[in-house]
Amino acid sequence: MVAGPTSAGPGKDRLRLWIRLLRASRTIEAELRERLKKEFDTTLPRFDVMAALYRSPEGMLMSDLSRFLLVSNGNVTGIVDRLVSEGLVARARRNGDRRTSMVRLTEEGSTSFAAIAAAHESWVGELLGNVSEDEARRLTGMLKSFRSNWEGRE
Amino acid sequence: MVAGPTSAGPGKDRLRLWIRLLRASRTIEAELRERLKKEFDTTLPRFDVMAALYRSPEGMLMSDLSRFLLVSNGNVTGIVDRLVSEGLVARARRNGDRRTSMVRLTEEGSTSFAAIAAAHESWVGELLGNVSEDEARRLTGMLKSFRSNWEGRE
Protein backbone atom coordinates (compact mmCIF):
# COMPACT_ATOMS: atom_id res chain seq x y z
CA MET A 1 0.00 0.00 0.00
CA VAL A 2 2.94 2.27 -0.06
CA ALA A 3 4.30 1.97 -3.56
CA GLY A 4 3.09 4.45 -6.13
CA PRO A 5 1.68 4.21 -9.61
CA THR A 6 4.33 3.46 -12.21
CA SER A 7 2.75 5.35 -15.08
CA ALA A 8 0.33 8.12 -15.93
CA GLY A 9 -3.31 7.73 -16.88
CA PRO A 10 -6.85 8.32 -15.71
CA GLY A 11 -7.37 7.59 -12.05
CA LYS A 12 -3.66 7.84 -11.32
CA ASP A 13 -4.09 11.06 -9.39
CA ARG A 14 -6.44 9.39 -6.93
CA LEU A 15 -4.01 6.52 -6.55
CA ARG A 16 -1.20 8.95 -5.91
CA LEU A 17 -3.33 10.72 -3.31
CA TRP A 18 -4.04 7.44 -1.58
CA ILE A 19 -0.34 6.54 -1.47
CA ARG A 20 0.48 9.95 0.00
CA LEU A 21 -2.28 9.69 2.56
CA LEU A 22 -1.13 6.28 3.62
CA ARG A 23 2.55 7.16 3.82
CA ALA A 24 1.76 10.29 5.81
CA SER A 25 -0.39 8.50 8.34
CA ARG A 26 2.02 5.58 8.65
CA THR A 27 4.94 7.89 9.26
CA ILE A 28 3.16 9.92 11.88
CA GLU A 29 1.69 6.81 13.47
CA ALA A 30 5.14 5.23 13.73
CA GLU A 31 6.53 8.32 15.40
CA LEU A 32 3.66 8.54 17.88
CA ARG A 33 3.86 4.84 18.66
CA GLU A 34 7.56 5.13 19.37
CA ARG A 35 7.07 8.07 21.71
CA LEU A 36 4.17 6.43 23.52
CA LYS A 37 6.40 3.45 24.12
CA LYS A 38 9.43 5.44 25.21
CA GLU A 39 7.72 8.09 27.32
CA PHE A 40 4.77 6.21 28.78
CA ASP A 41 5.47 2.53 28.16
CA THR A 42 2.14 2.10 26.40
CA THR A 43 0.89 1.38 22.88
CA LEU A 44 -1.31 3.04 20.30
CA PRO A 45 -4.20 0.57 20.62
CA ARG A 46 -4.24 1.07 24.39
CA PHE A 47 -4.19 4.82 23.85
CA ASP A 48 -7.06 4.58 21.37
CA VAL A 49 -9.24 2.61 23.76
CA MET A 50 -8.50 4.91 26.66
CA ALA A 51 -9.17 7.99 24.52
CA ALA A 52 -12.56 6.64 23.54
CA LEU A 53 -13.44 5.84 27.14
CA TYR A 54 -12.20 9.20 28.36
CA ARG A 55 -14.85 10.85 26.21
CA SER A 56 -17.56 8.66 27.72
CA PRO A 57 -17.35 8.78 31.50
CA GLU A 58 -20.57 6.77 31.68
CA GLY A 59 -18.77 3.92 29.89
CA MET A 60 -19.06 2.16 26.58
CA LEU A 61 -20.13 -1.27 25.39
CA MET A 62 -17.50 -3.45 23.77
CA SER A 63 -19.37 -3.21 20.49
CA ASP A 64 -19.50 0.59 20.74
CA LEU A 65 -15.76 0.60 21.20
CA SER A 66 -15.05 -1.62 18.24
CA ARG A 67 -17.39 0.36 15.99
CA PHE A 68 -15.90 3.67 17.09
CA LEU A 69 -12.30 2.56 16.76
CA LEU A 70 -12.88 0.82 13.42
CA VAL A 71 -11.46 -2.46 14.62
CA SER A 72 -12.90 -5.93 15.09
CA ASN A 73 -14.73 -7.14 18.19
CA GLY A 74 -12.19 -9.74 19.14
CA ASN A 75 -9.46 -7.18 18.92
CA VAL A 76 -11.04 -4.94 21.52
CA THR A 77 -11.49 -7.88 23.88
CA GLY A 78 -7.76 -8.45 24.07
CA ILE A 79 -6.79 -4.84 24.53
CA VAL A 80 -9.40 -4.26 27.23
CA ASP A 81 -8.32 -7.47 28.96
CA ARG A 82 -4.81 -6.12 29.27
CA LEU A 83 -5.98 -2.70 30.43
CA VAL A 84 -8.19 -4.34 33.04
CA SER A 85 -5.33 -6.46 34.31
CA GLU A 86 -3.31 -3.28 34.74
CA GLY A 87 -6.10 -1.59 36.65
CA LEU A 88 -6.66 1.18 34.12
CA VAL A 89 -10.06 0.03 32.93
CA ALA A 90 -13.01 -1.74 34.57
CA ARG A 91 -15.77 -3.94 33.20
CA ALA A 92 -19.18 -3.71 34.85
CA ARG A 93 -21.95 -6.23 34.26
CA ARG A 94 -25.24 -4.48 33.61
CA ASN A 95 -28.45 -5.52 35.27
CA GLY A 96 -30.58 -5.09 32.18
CA ASP A 97 -28.74 -7.24 29.65
CA ARG A 98 -26.32 -9.83 30.92
CA ARG A 99 -24.65 -10.22 27.53
CA THR A 100 -23.18 -6.75 27.64
CA SER A 101 -20.58 -5.18 29.84
CA MET A 102 -20.04 -1.52 30.39
CA VAL A 103 -16.39 -0.61 30.10
CA ARG A 104 -14.98 2.52 31.70
CA LEU A 105 -11.74 4.07 32.85
CA THR A 106 -10.82 3.63 36.48
CA GLU A 107 -9.71 6.63 38.50
CA GLU A 108 -6.14 5.59 37.86
CA GLY A 109 -6.83 5.10 34.16
CA SER A 110 -8.36 8.52 33.85
CA THR A 111 -5.49 10.27 35.59
CA SER A 112 -2.97 8.31 33.60
CA PHE A 113 -4.69 9.06 30.32
CA ALA A 114 -4.92 12.79 30.92
CA ALA A 115 -1.14 13.05 31.11
CA ILE A 116 -0.60 10.93 28.03
CA ALA A 117 -3.21 12.84 26.03
CA ALA A 118 -1.54 16.17 26.77
CA ALA A 119 1.79 14.89 25.49
CA HIS A 120 0.09 13.28 22.52
CA GLU A 121 -1.56 16.50 21.50
CA SER A 122 1.66 18.44 21.66
CA TRP A 123 3.44 15.76 19.62
CA VAL A 124 0.81 16.00 16.92
CA GLY A 125 1.16 19.76 16.96
CA GLU A 126 4.88 19.35 16.48
CA LEU A 127 4.67 16.68 13.79
CA LEU A 128 2.13 18.65 11.79
CA GLY A 129 3.96 21.86 12.63
CA ASN A 130 4.26 23.23 9.14
CA VAL A 131 0.59 22.91 8.39
CA SER A 132 -0.91 26.25 9.35
CA GLU A 133 -4.00 26.14 11.52
CA ASP A 134 -5.93 27.51 8.60
CA GLU A 135 -4.60 24.93 6.20
CA ALA A 136 -5.34 22.25 8.77
CA ARG A 137 -8.98 23.29 8.85
CA ARG A 138 -9.22 23.22 5.06
CA LEU A 139 -7.58 19.82 4.78
CA THR A 140 -9.85 18.49 7.51
CA GLY A 141 -12.86 19.67 5.56
CA MET A 142 -11.69 17.97 2.40
CA LEU A 143 -11.03 14.72 4.19
CA LYS A 144 -14.42 14.89 5.85
CA SER A 145 -16.29 15.30 2.61
CA PHE A 146 -14.49 12.69 0.57
CA ARG A 147 -15.07 10.07 3.20
CA SER A 148 -18.76 10.49 3.76
CA ASN A 149 -19.76 9.33 0.31
CA TRP A 150 -19.14 5.65 0.61
CA GLU A 151 -18.09 4.91 4.16
CA GLY A 152 -20.29 2.58 6.12
CA ARG A 153 -22.47 1.76 3.15
CA GLU A 154 -22.41 -2.01 3.52
CA MET B 1 -5.61 7.40 17.65
CA VAL B 2 -9.10 7.72 16.42
CA ALA B 3 -10.80 9.74 19.11
CA GLY B 4 -10.93 13.49 18.68
CA PRO B 5 -10.08 16.45 20.83
CA THR B 6 -12.62 17.08 23.50
CA SER B 7 -12.29 20.84 23.64
CA ALA B 8 -11.13 23.87 21.67
CA GLY B 9 -7.79 25.59 21.96
CA PRO B 10 -4.51 26.17 20.17
CA GLY B 11 -3.24 23.14 18.30
CA LYS B 12 -6.67 21.53 18.28
CA ASP B 13 -7.04 22.04 14.55
CA ARG B 14 -3.92 20.02 13.88
CA LEU B 15 -5.13 17.32 16.22
CA ARG B 16 -8.45 17.25 14.41
CA LEU B 17 -6.64 16.99 11.10
CA TRP B 18 -4.62 14.07 12.35
CA ILE B 19 -7.73 12.25 13.56
CA ARG B 20 -9.38 12.77 10.18
CA LEU B 21 -6.33 11.61 8.33
CA LEU B 22 -6.09 8.51 10.42
CA ARG B 23 -9.76 7.62 10.21
CA ALA B 24 -9.75 8.13 6.46
CA SER B 25 -6.75 5.94 5.87
CA ARG B 26 -7.97 3.25 8.26
CA THR B 27 -11.35 3.11 6.61
CA ILE B 28 -9.94 2.86 3.10
CA GLU B 29 -7.29 0.43 4.22
CA ALA B 30 -9.90 -1.84 5.79
CA GLU B 31 -11.96 -1.84 2.63
CA LEU B 32 -8.96 -2.61 0.43
CA ARG B 33 -7.79 -5.36 2.76
CA GLU B 34 -11.20 -6.98 2.67
CA ARG B 35 -11.33 -6.92 -1.12
CA LEU B 36 -7.79 -8.24 -1.49
CA LYS B 37 -8.75 -11.13 0.74
CA LYS B 38 -12.06 -11.87 -0.96
CA GLU B 39 -10.99 -11.39 -4.58
CA PHE B 40 -7.38 -12.54 -4.55
CA ASP B 41 -6.92 -14.35 -1.25
CA THR B 42 -4.00 -12.13 -0.34
CA THR B 43 -3.17 -9.47 2.22
CA LEU B 44 -2.11 -5.85 2.26
CA PRO B 45 1.44 -6.51 3.47
CA ARG B 46 1.95 -9.07 0.70
CA PHE B 47 0.57 -6.57 -1.79
CA ASP B 48 2.90 -3.88 -0.49
CA VAL B 49 5.97 -6.05 -0.84
CA MET B 50 5.00 -7.20 -4.31
CA ALA B 51 4.26 -3.63 -5.39
CA ALA B 52 7.69 -2.52 -4.28
CA LEU B 53 9.36 -5.40 -6.09
CA TYR B 54 7.30 -4.84 -9.23
CA ARG B 55 8.86 -1.40 -9.51
CA SER B 56 12.36 -2.85 -9.21
CA PRO B 57 12.75 -5.71 -11.67
CA GLU B 58 16.43 -5.89 -10.78
CA GLY B 59 15.43 -6.75 -7.22
CA MET B 60 15.72 -5.14 -3.80
CA LEU B 61 17.66 -5.83 -0.64
CA MET B 62 15.67 -6.70 2.45
CA SER B 63 16.78 -3.47 4.07
CA ASP B 64 15.68 -1.47 1.00
CA LEU B 65 12.28 -3.07 1.28
CA SER B 66 11.86 -2.31 4.94
CA ARG B 67 13.01 1.28 4.48
CA PHE B 68 10.71 1.81 1.53
CA LEU B 69 7.68 0.24 3.15
CA LEU B 70 8.23 1.97 6.49
CA VAL B 71 8.21 -1.27 8.44
CA SER B 72 10.80 -3.08 10.53
CA ASN B 73 13.39 -5.49 9.20
CA GLY B 74 12.02 -8.51 10.99
CA ASN B 75 8.62 -7.83 9.59
CA VAL B 76 9.78 -8.02 6.00
CA THR B 77 11.56 -11.30 6.66
CA GLY B 78 8.31 -13.02 7.57
CA ILE B 79 6.30 -11.65 4.68
CA VAL B 80 8.98 -12.48 2.13
CA ASP B 81 9.31 -15.98 3.63
CA ARG B 82 5.65 -16.62 2.96
CA LEU B 83 5.80 -15.18 -0.55
CA VAL B 84 8.84 -17.33 -1.30
CA SER B 85 7.07 -20.45 -0.05
CA GLU B 86 4.22 -19.64 -2.43
CA GLY B 87 6.59 -19.22 -5.36
CA LEU B 88 5.77 -15.55 -5.93
CA VAL B 89 9.12 -14.17 -4.83
CA ALA B 90 12.71 -15.41 -4.99
CA ARG B 91 15.76 -14.69 -2.88
CA ALA B 92 19.14 -14.64 -4.61
CA ARG B 93 22.45 -14.61 -2.77
CA ARG B 94 24.80 -12.05 -4.19
CA ASN B 95 28.40 -12.77 -5.02
CA GLY B 96 29.76 -9.50 -3.71
CA ASP B 97 28.33 -9.43 -0.20
CA ARG B 98 27.18 -12.66 1.35
CA ARG B 99 25.20 -10.95 4.08
CA THR B 100 22.67 -9.56 1.62
CA SER B 101 20.09 -11.23 -0.56
CA MET B 102 18.47 -9.75 -3.60
CA VAL B 103 14.73 -10.26 -3.52
CA ARG B 104 12.66 -10.17 -6.68
CA LEU B 105 9.33 -11.27 -8.08
CA THR B 106 9.22 -14.55 -9.93
CA GLU B 107 7.54 -14.77 -13.31
CA GLU B 108 4.46 -16.05 -11.55
CA GLY B 109 4.64 -13.32 -8.95
CA SER B 110 4.88 -10.64 -11.58
CA THR B 111 1.91 -11.93 -13.57
CA SER B 112 -0.11 -12.39 -10.42
CA PHE B 113 0.70 -8.91 -9.17
CA ALA B 114 -0.23 -7.18 -12.42
CA ALA B 115 -3.79 -8.46 -12.15
CA ILE B 116 -4.11 -7.50 -8.50
CA ALA B 117 -2.66 -4.05 -9.09
CA ALA B 118 -5.18 -3.30 -11.82
CA ALA B 119 -8.06 -4.18 -9.51
CA HIS B 120 -6.45 -2.26 -6.68
CA GLU B 121 -6.16 0.88 -8.73
CA SER B 122 -9.77 0.76 -9.79
CA TRP B 123 -10.86 0.21 -6.18
CA VAL B 124 -8.95 3.26 -5.06
CA GLY B 125 -10.52 5.23 -7.91
CA GLU B 126 -13.92 4.10 -6.69
CA LEU B 127 -13.29 4.71 -3.00
CA LEU B 128 -11.91 8.19 -3.64
CA GLY B 129 -14.56 8.75 -6.30
CA ASN B 130 -15.84 12.04 -5.07
CA VAL B 131 -12.47 13.66 -4.93
CA SER B 132 -12.01 15.30 -8.31
CA GLU B 133 -8.75 14.63 -10.10
CA ASP B 134 -7.92 18.25 -9.61
CA GLU B 135 -8.67 18.21 -5.92
CA ALA B 136 -6.68 15.00 -5.62
CA ARG B 137 -3.64 16.73 -7.04
CA ARG B 138 -4.01 19.65 -4.64
CA LEU B 139 -4.43 17.41 -1.62
CA THR B 140 -1.46 15.35 -2.70
CA GLY B 141 0.64 18.49 -2.85
CA MET B 142 -0.40 19.55 0.63
CA LEU B 143 0.38 16.14 2.05
CA LYS B 144 3.73 16.11 0.33
CA SER B 145 4.80 19.44 1.76
CA PHE B 146 3.67 18.89 5.32
CA ARG B 147 5.56 15.65 5.55
CA SER B 148 8.91 16.75 4.30
CA ASN B 149 9.65 18.99 7.23
CA TRP B 150 10.36 16.46 9.89
CA GLU B 151 10.28 13.01 8.35
CA GLY B 152 13.45 10.97 8.53
CA ARG B 153 15.28 13.45 10.71
CA GLU B 154 16.50 11.03 13.35
Place this chain on the structure above:
DNA sequence: TCCTAAAACTTTAAGCTTGAAATAATTGCC
Protein backbone atom coordinates in the same frame (compact mmCIF):
# COMPACT_ATOMS: atom_id res chain seq x y z
C1' DT C 1 -44.58 -22.01 26.33
C1' DC C 2 -41.16 -23.23 23.10
C1' DC C 3 -38.03 -22.40 19.77
C1' DT C 4 -35.73 -19.99 16.19
C1' DA C 5 -33.19 -15.98 15.24
C1' DA C 6 -30.53 -12.29 16.57
C1' DA C 7 -27.30 -9.84 19.50
C1' DA C 8 -23.08 -9.17 22.51
C1' DC C 9 -19.21 -10.91 23.43
C1' DT C 10 -15.10 -14.29 23.62
C1' DT C 11 -12.14 -17.64 21.67
C1' DT C 12 -9.20 -19.37 18.14
C1' DA C 13 -5.89 -19.76 14.32
C1' DA C 14 -3.17 -17.43 11.25
C1' DG C 15 -0.72 -13.71 10.07
C1' DC C 16 1.25 -8.93 10.92
C1' DT C 17 4.22 -5.80 13.72
C1' DT C 18 7.68 -4.05 16.70
C1' DG C 19 12.01 -3.71 19.30
C1' DA C 20 15.67 -6.21 20.95
C1' DA C 21 18.89 -9.86 20.81
C1' DA C 22 21.49 -13.05 18.01
C1' DT C 23 24.16 -14.43 13.74
C1' DA C 24 27.02 -13.80 10.02
C1' DA C 25 29.80 -11.15 6.96
C1' DT C 26 32.33 -7.03 5.81
C1' DT C 27 35.11 -2.89 6.69
C1' DG C 28 38.58 -0.16 8.59
C1' DC C 29 42.16 0.70 11.59
C1' DC C 30 46.41 -0.75 13.90
Place this chain on the structure above:
DNA sequence: GGCAATTATTTCAAGCTTAAAGTTTTAGGA
Protein backbone atom coordinates in the same frame (compact mmCIF):
# COMPACT_ATOMS: atom_id res chain seq x y z
C1' DG D 1 47.06 -10.11 9.36
C1' DG D 2 44.12 -9.38 13.45
C1' DC D 3 40.30 -7.42 15.66
C1' DA D 4 36.79 -4.02 16.92
C1' DA D 5 32.98 -1.77 14.88
C1' DT D 6 29.55 -1.76 11.53
C1' DT D 7 26.15 -3.67 8.38
C1' DA D 8 22.58 -7.01 6.69
C1' DT D 9 19.65 -10.10 8.07
C1' DT D 10 17.08 -13.45 11.00
C1' DT D 11 15.10 -14.93 15.29
C1' DC D 12 12.33 -14.17 19.24
C1' DA D 13 8.74 -12.69 22.56
C1' DA D 14 4.96 -9.95 23.16
C1' DG D 15 1.25 -7.77 21.48
C1' DC D 16 -2.03 -6.39 17.64
C1' DT D 17 -5.38 -7.71 14.00
C1' DT D 18 -8.79 -10.11 11.39
C1' DA D 19 -12.38 -13.46 10.12
C1' DA D 20 -14.72 -17.23 11.59
C1' DA D 21 -16.59 -20.17 14.97
C1' DG D 22 -18.39 -20.72 19.61
C1' DT D 23 -21.00 -19.20 24.01
C1' DT D 24 -24.44 -16.96 26.47
C1' DT D 25 -28.38 -14.20 26.65
C1' DT D 26 -32.31 -11.83 24.81
C1' DA D 27 -36.29 -11.11 21.68
C1' DG D 28 -40.08 -12.41 18.85
C1' DG D 29 -43.21 -15.11 17.07
C1' DA D 30 -46.20 -19.82 16.50
